[in-house]
Amino acid sequence: MVEYNPDVIEPRWQSIWKEAEAFNSDVDSSKPKFYCLEMFPYPSGHMHMGHVRNYSIGDSIARYRRLRGFNVLYPMGYDSFGMPAENAARSKGGHPHDVTWSNIESIRADLQRMGFSYDWRRELATSNAEYYRWNQWIFLKFYETGLVERRTAPVNWCNDCETVLANEQVKNNRCWRCSSEVVQKEMAQWFLKMTTYADELLDDLDDIGFPEHVKAMQRNWIGRSHGAEIHFPVVDSEHTIAAFTTRPDTIFGVTFVTLSPEHPLCEELVEGTEQEVEFRALADECAKLTEFERINMLREKKGVFLGRMALNPLSGEEIPIYAGNFVIASYGTGAVMAVPAHDQRDHEFAQKYDIPIRRVLSENEGEMPKTEGKAFEGLGWMTGSARDGFDGLYGDDAKQAVIQALEAENSGKGSTQFRLKDWLLSRQRFWGTPIPFVHCTKCGVIPVPEEDLPVSLPLDVVFSEDESGNPLASHAEFVNVTCPTCGEDARRETDTMDTFYDSSWYFLRFCDAMNESAPYDRNTIDYWMEGGVDLYIGGIEHAIMHLLYARFFTKALRDFGMNEVSEPFSRLVCQGMVNAPTPYCSSCNVEYHVDLTGNVCPQCDEILGSRSAKMSKSLGNTVSPEVMIEQYGADTVRLFILFGSNPEAGMDWSDSAVEANHRQMHQIFSILNLIDEISDEIGPMDSWLAAKRRGNLRSWWDSMDDVRIREAVMISHFDMLTDLQWAMRRGGVGSSELKKHLTVWGTMLYPATPHMAEEWNSYLGNEITLAETIIDDPNVDEDDVLILAEEGALKNLIDSARNVKGLAERHSEKPVSRLVIQTTPDWKRELLIEALDLADSEFDFMREGTAFIQQHAVFADEAKRGEVMQYWRALTIGSKKTRGRVFTLRDSEKALIRSKHDETASIKAAISFIADAIDVKSIEVYVAGEGDDISGKARFAAPLLPGLAFL
Template identity: 45%
Template sequence: MDDYDAHAIEQKWQSHWEAEQAFHVDNPAPDDAPDEHFYMLEMLPYPSGSLHMGHVLNYTMGDVVAHFKRRHGYTVLRPMGFDSFGLPAENAAIKDGGHPLEITERNMEAIRKQMRRMGWAIDWQREVSAHEPTFYRWTQWLFLKLVEHGLAYRKEAPVNWCPHDQTVLANEHVVDGRCWRCGNVVETRNMAQWFFKITAYADALLDDLALIDWPERTKRIQTQWIGRSEGAEILFRVDDLDLDISVFTTRPDTLFGATFFAVAPEWPQLERLVDGLEQAEEVLTYAKIAGARPTEEREQREKSGVFTGRYATNPVNGEPIPIWVADYVLMEYGTGAVMAVPAHDERDHEFAEKYALPIVSVIDDDGQLINSAQFDGRPAEGARGAIVDWLSEHAKGKAAINYRLRDWSFSRQRYWGCPIPIIYCDEHGAVPVPEDQLPVVLPDVEDYRPKGQPPLASNDEFMNVACPVCSKPARREADTMDTFVDSSWYFLRYTDPVNDQAPFDRRIADYWMPIDQYIGGIDHAKGHLLYSRFFMKVLNDLGMIGVREPFQRLFHQGWVLLDGKKMSKSQGGVSPNELIDRFGADAIRLYILFYGPADQDINWSPDGIAPMARFVKRLWREVHEAATQPASPAGVDTPLARKAHQTIARVTDDVGRRFQFNTPIAAVMELVNDLSKALDDPAARFAAETVVSLVQPWAPHVAEELWRGALGYSTELSAAPWPVADPAMLERDTIELVLQVNGKVRDRIEVPAGLADAELVEHARASEKVQAHLVGAERRVIIVPDKLVNIVV
């Protein structure tokens, strides 16, 4: 037996797999019979300079699942690519010089190397990168499809502007009023922006959550983010101006309690409302100041407001109620105007108290309506429909649904992203670049530093172009796309990565999709995971694909924390390189998964790796020892043989059903422990083969080497069928019977399995230790067959 040499073994098999393209799968030909296939995917990495241990956890887990499925006979698609557009490369170019392209491709090469060194079973022939024209050509093509169907549009809108990064941010990227990336306070600006109409799919995104096998927590985050609320839209008349103001409310039952009316400072018809009134100046000044305050400040300030001088009429009782401008009313939600019911809404109440506005209760302690004319005495809940019906009949309102979700703003005023294929013509407005002129290639620029204008705007050669309609001079769109557009469909491109006629062939995509198992961080719950679902539904509606949900099953790995902070592209982390050098990839793979449940956070410490490397060595030794034993006879029945079968059952169930990756390692360790104590057992060789076969998904290199070397197989373990436990060998012939008196364990005895109740009780009574506690009359005996006897006295 040679000493275990991790590096020699790992390099040998990595070269072998690469030469053989061992993990490449072909797409089915049109007349192929359907087969069992499995699409395994982990979220693609952003190519920073190195992988960190969070990636190692993520991709090793996916690797175990991929091996496990492959060895169960599935055709497994397990591709990899790079989220290679984005700010960090551009910021690095600004800071240290160089081109974002060079930086990105250098990083990608470093990461590819690390991935190969980890031994991950990836189909590299399908690699896809967001920044390559062969990919972003189709990102642009898809964008144009959405434009064509009215699902991408341009409008002037208040946007979140980060003064440091000099870019617009999506709502998802503003955390507590600050930029998620640099932490600066975000400002509000009005700019012409491109939006995807994700709100058109709000209900579908909500309803189809029922169709997918996702963590409840993630579904909850999306549900909350979409924020559907049912209620009514009610028209309040301003008689003097011949104006109807519409409000959204979830509580039409409290309409009789509306004692004032409030509009947001940004409310567009405010000027018209106060025109000619003595309050006009005061109101408009207030609105200007209050509206200019950053959201964060607005939320923390005490509510304030000003009376406009106008009155609206409550449609149900004809009462005039004063209209106020108030800073607690949000322009972004509903209609930017609210009916205020201080008796039944905390915020309205606070405001009414401050400005001495009337408070009229319309619901009594029993939950019944009062002060509500013909609706008095009805339960408030049930009266909602009745009041909405009344409003509809009188054309003063209707049932309505409102969402918290906003359309997805995806214009970015930065360089390193997918160009938006639009040309602006004075005569024809925003004109799509014709399909046959795609891709609009991202050109070089002199200076990446954003100066209020996006970097592309300073490249005249790029910007000046003829209008596709009239051929007159026109200008290109200078913004680029949010990188979340790239990642909303990359998983489809993997299915058909070199197609130059279409983003993907529907037949092929339909074969592989949906992704059977997706793994990635929960931080993408309301970003990437929501956007991808939206794209999928759009593509389905456009007839480009047969499924409506991209990710059938979803799992979130925990964070690998370094000093309490998560390792990520922005925080840095521990690189696996040095660890591979010292301990080998197999030990690291085992270690990171053995640490604990994969969905829980890990406090990174390298302390356990050396012991895990020791286990691999031990495995190497014990298997070599056992391999000198004669082949185990078929059906050999010894305690070691039974242990081996039990281990097969445990590992199979843990991975296949429970999606647990730490406990199978413990089970294999137990089997190795038993094997080392019984190396001359007739089942020793069988146990050794079982160990090697079961550990293969976690430690594929050493397992393959042992399989082919010590155990003498000539075929590959990574393609060998997963072992199957013999059910007859899972039963034990003796069991440890627990004897309790009054629920306390007093003795444990070894008895044959399958004894009748009466015999079990007999055994229990025979125990001296039990007898010592049997004082007083026996009241009851509880028997759990093959487990325990509890005598109650």
């Protein structure tokens, strides 16, 4: 009697795999490669359900690909630099290195307990000097090729984190990590010129396998817009105002220009005018406003006339210059040409300040513009232009004509703007990669020579609550160096790199993780990275930052000649969230902590309902993976996670479903007991079971190939069991077929629940572990379709007999106990086959069908004519909502009918099973017409649809 015992088998198989080094993989050009990667974790302590889900998906695919004969690279590491460790060190005392390391130890133990099949030799932690020295090495490369820039610029500063932030890390003017407000500060900072690659980053999105919403987010973020930069000379001044617009075709409708209050020209223009005071007030207000206030107050657009005029370069018209609170200094040129007739925002502004609104585009060709009271923002035909040659032009033609005129007169040019900014990557923090530069009073800012790398973080730094700022700055040994160029005393740069830098190339390092002389070797990288990482799995929260930076790195490193590939990830899967029930007030639309379950809403006193929400500490609806593993074992947790929903979809945690999955594991495993129960070599259901298995294996492959894991698991862990149970009930299988079946099934169980599958496989006496097994093509047999169709027909018969029996019993005085089955007469089958052939030749049954049947031999018998005609119509025309039967039969059923299999014999062979299944005492079967027509059911008999009479 075998019993499923995860506590015993899981650790055992984990150690067997480890001993055998089963998951180590190296370059082998004789095999196709598969690079399966998950976003590596920030080691914050223990693994949570999000990790479990992410890595269970990846592991099942990695194991599946190995089964299929791929050389699989499946590594794991830790994104271990960053603020949390530094803060923990500060509050508890100690060093971030120690905090980080102990966290890594515990998360590694969790990963191992789940049985994930990583090549542990490649494990890396970005906070180790062996890793970050290559960060520095690459940074020097960036510097050599001009991608590094140090410049003074207004930057986003977070007071709580005491560091600057990249644009991507500011959400609603708040710090992405601590949510405190971000302020602008003028500082000298390090930038990576990512905008050099803006076009490529945008264009290549079209060809990569990212989910649509991720592509959309990246497109938005890069934000390329085509248009023109137009120069408006300031009257009585040397200055011109450059304004970027996407709508040069509206140039003749410009009635004012607006500068952002921060624009340097503002001060200069307004000085000495009577509007100066008013302008100062606006500028101060904008500078002071918190983001929260801005969002609320900016519904009101405000502006101040600066007292000066500008010239429209094409019309020569004088137009007023305003400063407006809605113009952003950092986008385009910080100046906007305003066309109130064709831009709703300008329209509102013009109405408020009583500025003329002039329509210069018409909605319909050759007509006057119609729109009143609001802006017409669509494309239109130019009209009322101040110069000849423009009226009547539309859309792109109109834009191009204006740009050409501007360029000819040196008053502007075609221009493309990006919302994407260069990547500000310096941070004023300790726990990150030191930027490898020194500041020398004589030589300036000088790179550390390559041979002096790594610039290591000192371990003898003491962290405490009282210290603020970056402790590197006060670490004399670190800071004081000699200049590599002149040998004089110099100061080391104390800024460190944004931790997103670390994760921008870790997938490349994994390919050659033990390389001590270079970040990675060219041949090795070109093998593993050909076509990119084949499957990359992670959370949607990295849709912009990490994924954009990694794409940028790959392209930049390619241009250094370090790799062939241009796009790092060929297929990205963003796994959905793991949700769990949480108290919810539908009137207030608020979710509450699980402590309030069953209580009333604190705000409105209504009884709280429940809805599913992302697992989070703040709601208290988390489930601990460790507790679940302890209770059910890793395989059950994996099964639940993978069967709960397909990877991209959200899933709900359900205790009862986990338990149900655990029972399923027991059921599957106890199937092994059949081996001892079966003594016959062959059994009646052998060929059916084999046919069914081949079909299942094929669909399982297709699902796994496409990462539709839920569908695959449904086949491997549910359908396969149901099928075997059916075969056993239908007469059983022989020991030889059973052995073969269980062996193949074991491989299907392996990706999702590997420990149980290995145990299963070894119980069967197979010498090779599944970890080393490569499976063969299922080779679907030609006869399979007939075998399956015949059994399918029997299932249908039982289903409809059950259904009809229920009805019959209501009509009968006494309980029914006898079933008479009248199978199809030959002529009906012959006629159906003829109709099938006609359908194949695209015969028009509507037009020619009646004539055809009337000339047919079966129609000669006058007594049968009514039935023939009725049957023929059902076959070929059907009724109002259903088409004729020749069009609705499955291919397998058609094949079965054409094979002229003996339906009567087939049913007779299963009589006792049918009697059992529908609970009747006796069954008679004969061809309609060869016995009494019981209850007049003979006329219902048709191929695969016998007439049934209950008595």
